[in-house]
Amino acid sequence: MNILLLGPQGSGKGTQAKRISAEYGIPHVATGDMLREAIAAGTELGRRVKPILARGDLVPDEDMISLIRERLSRDDTAEGFVLDGFPRTMAQAEALDAMLREIGRELTVVFELQLPEEVCIERLVRRARLEGRVDDTPEVVRRRLELYHRETEPLIEHYRATGKLVGIHADRPIPEVFAEIQEALDHLSEDTMIIRKSAAEIEAMASAGRVVVETLTLLG
Numbered sequence: 001m002n003i004l005l006l007g008p009q010g011s012g013k014g015t016q017a018k019r020i021s022a023e024y025g026i027p028h029v030a031t032g033d034m035l036r037e038a039i040a041a042g043t044e045l046g047r048r049v050k051p052i053l054a055r056g057d058l059v060p061d062e063d064m065i066s067l068i069r070e071r072l073s074r075d076d077t078a079e080g081f082v083l084d085g086f087p088r089t090m091a092q093a094e095a096l097d098a099m100l101r102e103i104g105r106e107l108t109v110v111f112e113l114q115l116p117e118e119v120c121i122e123r124l125v126r127r128a129r130l131e132g133r134v135d136d137t138p139e140v141v142r143r144r145l146e147l148y149h150r151e152t153e154p155l156i157e158h159y160r161a162t163g164k165l166v167g168i169h170a171d172r173p174i175p176e177v178f179a180e181i182q183e184a185l186d187h188l189s190e191d192t193m194i195i196r197k198s199a200a201e202i203e204a205m206a207s208a209g210r211v212v213v214e215t216l217t218l219l220g
């Protein structure tokens with residue numbers, strides 16, 4: 001399952017992505033975390049992007065696209081991934097579409113976590129106190145939300161056009177939001193299982209099931 005999470009800062013993308021990753025056993029690919037790791041490790045990219053993150057601005061598309069290209073080429077994404085924080089611009093979205101097409105894959109679903117702006121600000125200011133992130137100060141938060149509206153929000157229409165967008169009301173407790181995501185994913189995987197399997201594969205699965213039932217019966 002190749003999952004993309006969209007939504008403003010503070011909508012709970014990171015939290016939900018981590019839960020999806022744990023529940024479905026697919027890696028959480030979070031570009032914000034990757035950049036913070038590069039900064040902490042003092043790599044060339046880290047040194048370059050440090051002031052950009054501190055201002056709440058966006059890292060250039062070329063850097064982000066090559067970061068994601070490298071990350072998605074690793075083996076651990078073979079069964080799928082949860083993308084969080086990328087794409088953030090139309091150029092990144094188009095690059096992602098092309099990249100996935102090249103490797104014969106596509107996004108399974110795009111979740112849009114919806115949350116009123118006042119709630120985003122309230123949550124981010126609270127997170128600033130709890131985690132002490134340098135980019136959670138009121139001015140930087142305002143800048144990040146402004147960029148979200150200008151650069152990232154248009155992607156919602158881009159993905160709506162693909163028929164893969166699922167809206168989620170994120171102004172609720174974490175477990176309730178996750179339950180809704182899970183319900184959507186479970187439906188999707190049932191559909192994909194049926195669509196992707198040939199008659200022979202379905203028969204093979206059914207006979208494997210019969211063997212299990214017979215064994216369990218024998219074992220009493």
Ligand code: AMP
Binds near residue numbers: 053
């Ligand atoms: P996040 O943790 O997702 O809020 O990301 C933290 C910061 O990393 C953002 O405010 C940007 O400065 C930078 N960043 C993360 N992902 C991207 C991206 N896809 N494009 C540009 N900048 C990004």
